[in-house]
Amino acid sequence: MAEQQLSRLDDAALIRESQRGNRAAFEELVRHYDQAVLRLAMHITGSDTEAQDVYQDAFLKAYRNIGSFRFECSFYTWIYRIVTNLCLDSLRKKQVRKEDSATQVDSQGETYDVLDQVADGRPGADPERDLMRRELGATIARALDRLTPRERMVFELKHYQGLKLRTIGEMLNTTEETAKNTLFRATQKLRGSLATMR
Amino acid sequence: MNCEYVKENAVLLVYGDLADDARFEMERHVERCAACAAEVGAVRHLQDTMNTALLPEPTPNLLASSRMRLQEALEHVEHRKGWQRFFTFDVANWLYQARMAPAMVAALLIVGFLGGALTTWRIKPGADGNGGIFKSNPPQPAAEATIAGIRSINPDPADQNKVQINYDTVTRQQAQGSLSDPQIQKLLLFAAHSNVNPGVRNDVADLLTSQVADQQARDALIYGLRYDNNTGVRLKAIEALKPYVKQDVHVRDAVVEAVLNDASPGVRTEAILALDPVKADNSVRRVLMDLAERDHNDYIRRKAQDMLNQTPTIE
Numbered sequence: 181m182a183e184q185q186l187s188r189l190d191d192a193a194l195i196r197e198s199q200r201g202n203r204a205a206f207e208e209l210v211r212h213y214d215q216a217v218l219r220l221a222m223h224i225t226g227s228d229t230e231a232q233d234v235y236q237d238a239f240l241k242a243y244r245n246i247g248s249f250r251f252e253c254s255f256y257t258w259i260y261r262i263v264t265n266l267c268l269d270s271l272r273k274k275q276v277r278k279e280d281s282a283t284q285v286d287s288q289g290e291t292y293d294v295l296d297q298v299a300d301g302r303p304g305a306d307p308e309r310d311l312m313r314r315e316l317g318a319t320i321a322r323a324l325d326r327l328t329p330r331e332r333m334v335f336e337l338k339h340y341q342g343l344k345l346r347t348i349g350e351m352l353n354t355t356e357e358t359a360k361n362t363l364f365r366a367t368q369k370l371r372g373s374l375a376t377m378r
Numbered sequence: 379m380n381c382e383y384v385k386e387n388a389v390l391l392v393y394g395d396l397a398d399d400a401r402f403e404m405e406r407h408v409e410r411c412a413a414c415a416a417e418v419g420a421v422r423h424l425q426d427t428m429n430t431a432l433l434p435e436p437t438p439n440l441l442a443s444s445r446m447r448l449q450e451a452l453e454h455v456e457h458r459k460g461w462q463r464f465f466t467f468d469v470a471n472w473l474y475q476a477r478m479a480p481a482m483v484a485a486l487l488i489v490g491f492l493g494g495a496l497t498t499w500r501i502k503p504g505a506d507g508n509g510g511i512f513k514s515n516p517p518q519p520a521a522e523a524t525i526a527g528i529r530s531i532n533p534d535p536a537d538q539n540k541v542q543i544n545y546d547t548v549t550r551q552q553a554q555g556s557l558s559d560p561q562i563q564k565l566l567l568f569a570a571h572s573n574v575n576p577g578v579r580n581d582v583a584d585l586l587t588s589q590v591a592d593q594q595a596r597d598a599l600i601y602g603l604r605y606d607n608n609t610g611v612r613l614k615a616i617e618a619l620k621p622y623v624k625q626d627v628h629v630r631d632a633v634v635e636a637v638l639n640d641a642s643p644g645v646r647t648e649a650i651l652a653l654d655p656v657k658a659d660n661s662v663r664r665v666l667m668d669l670a671e672r673d674h675n676d677y678i679r680r681k682a683q684d685m686l687n688q689t690p691t692i693e
Contacts, residue, residue: 203452204605210448215631218436218444228440235444240451313430320431338393339428345395360390367389371424 191255198246206246210239213256216341217263223336224267225274226321234270238263253350261351264333271329323373331366338363379407384414392421438634438661439668446639488541489531524548557589570598576608583614590618600632609642616648624655634665643675650681657689 191212197205217238221231241262249258324332330352337348349359384404390396391404408414436444526546534540555562569582583602589595596619603615616636622629636649650669656662666689669682 206452207449207605208601210445214445214448215436215441218441222436223433226434231436232440232444232447236448236451239448240455243452243455316427317431320428338395339425340433345390360395363389363393364386367421367424370428371420374424374427 192251195246195249195251195255198243199249206243209255213259214239217259220260220263220336220341221267223340224333225270230270234263234266237266257347257350261353264337264351268329268333271332275329319374323370326373327366327369331362331369334359334362335366335370379403381407381411381414384408384411385417388414388418388421391418392425438631438665439638441631442635442638445635489528489543557585563589563592563594567594567598570602576606576611579606579608579611580614583611583618587614587618590622596622596626596629600628603632603636609645612636612640612642612645613648616645616652620652623652630656630662634662637665637669643678646675646678647681650678650685654685654688657685663689 191209194205194209194212198209214235218231218235221234221238222228225231225234238259242259249255324335327335333352334348337343337351338345343351345359345363346356348363349356352359384407387396387400387404391401396404408418524547526548529544529546531544532542534542553561553565557563557566566582566585569578570586579602583599586595586599590599599615599618602611603619606612606615616633619629619633623633624630630653633649633652637646637653640646640649650666653662653666657666663686666682666686670679670686673679673682
C-alpha cells in the first residue's frame with residue numbers, strides 16, 4: 181500500500197515535470213507502465229508488430245496530451261484508456277479484414293502461429309502433451325475470436341489483467357453495470373464455444 | 379437471493395468482484411442449491427481453461443526496441459513542436475501590441491537594465507530612499523544570491539516611471555547529516571538526477587551504492603544507468619545494482635537495456651557480466667544469443683558467447 185502510494189507520488193511528480201516539457205521525466209513515466217501496455221497490446225493484437233504500433237501510438241498520444249491531464253484519474257487509468265481504444269480499433273479492423281487470428285506476422289515480416297510463441301518451460305516436456313496444449317490453445321484462440329471487440333477487451337482486462345469492473349468501466353468510458361453485462365455475455369459465449377472440451 | 383441473481387453474478391463471484399455481503403449471501407445460496415453450484419462450477423471451469431492458454435509475453439528485446447522506437451519518435455514530436463511554435467509566432471500582432479503598450483515596452487527595457495545591474499552589482503537592501511523597488515522580500519546581496527528568473531512585471535498604472543518586479547533568487551546552502559537522514563537522502567536523490575556536474579553525480583553514485591537496499595536509492599541508480607551521459611556514473615550504477623539483478627525485475631530490465639543500447643562498449647561488457655546470475659532465463663539467453671550472432675562489436679559478441687557457453691543447456 182505504502183509502495184503504491186509512493187509510486188503515485190512519483191507519478192505525480194513525473195507528470196508535472198512532463199507537463200513542463202521534461203522529456204526524460206516522460207520517458208521515466210513510460211517505463212512505469214510500458215511493459216503492461218505492451219503485454220496488453222500483444223494479448224489483444226496477437227502480433228509483435230501491431231503491439232509495437234499500439235505501444236508507440238499510445239505513448240505518443242499521451243505525450244502530446246499530457247498537458248491536458250488534470251489528475252482526475254490515475255495515470256494508469258488514463259494510459260490504459262488510450263491503449264484500450266487503440267486496441268479496440270485494431271480488433272475492429274481485424275474483424276473487417278477477417279484475418280486468420282492464429283497466424284500473425286512478426287517484426288521481420290515472417291508469419292508464425294501465436295501459440296508457438298508460448299514457451300514450454302518444462303524440461304523434457306513430452307511431444308504428445310505439447311501437441312494437446314497447442315490444440316487447446318488454438319481452440320481458445322478461436323473462441324476468443326468469436327467475441328465482439330468490446331467483449332474481448334472486457335474479458336482481457338478482467339481475466340488476464342485482473343482489473344476491477346469499475347476500473348474497466350472507467351477505461352472504456354462506460355458504467356460498471358455495462359462492463360458487468362459485457363463480461364457476462366463474453367463468458368457465456370466462451371462457455372458455449374468451449375463446451376465440447378468438458 | 380434467487381437463482382436468477384446467481385446466474386447473472388456467478389462470474390463476479392468467481393473473479394472476486396462482488397461486495398463482501400453479496401458474496402457471503404451468494405456462497406450460502408450456492409451451498410444449498412445444486413443448480414447454482416453447477417453454474418458457479420461452470421464459470422470456475424472456464425476460468426481454469428482460459429488459464430491453460432498462456433498468451434505471448436513481450437520479450438526484453440521487443441520491449442527494448444519499442445522503447446528505442448518511441449524515443450526516436452518523441453524527438454521528432456519535440457522538433458515539430460519547436461518549428462510549429464516558430465511559425466505560429468505572430469510578429470505583426472506582437473509589434474502591434476508593443477506599439478500600443480508603451481508602458482510595457484518601457485518595463486521590458488527596465489527589466490533588461492535591472493537584470494544586468496542586479497547580476498553585477500552588490501545591492502544593499504533598502505538603499506532606495508523612498509522604500510525602494512523591492513516592496514517585499516528584499517533580495518540577498520548579488521554575491522550570495524543569483525537571479526533564477528523573473529516571475530512577473532507589473533507597471534504602476536499611476537506612474538509610468540515605476541514598475542513592480544517579482545523574481546526568484548538562488549542562494550547557496552549547506553546541509554550536513556547522516557546518510558540515513560531523510561533530508562540528506564532527498565538531496566542525494568536530487569543530485570543523482572541533476573545533470574549539471576558529473577563529478578557530483580559520480581560521488582552520489584558512490585554514496586548510493588551503500589544504500590542500494592533502499593528502493594529509492596536503487597531507482598536513482600537505475601535512472602543513472604539509463605540516462606546519465608557520464609560513462610563512469612553508469613559503470614558505478616551497474617556495479618551497485620549487480621547484486622539485485624536476480625531479485626528486482628526493474629534492475630534486470632535496466633541492465634538488459636544497457637547491454638543492448640549503451641553507447642559505451644565498456645558499460646555493455648560490464649552489463650553482460652552483471653547478467654550472470656540470470657543468464658539461464660529464457661529472455662536473457664535470447665538477448666545473449668542475439669548479441670553473440672549479430673552485434674557489430676567483436677568483443678561484445680565474444681563476451682555474450684562466453685556467457686552462453688557457461689549456461690547449462692536446457693532441453
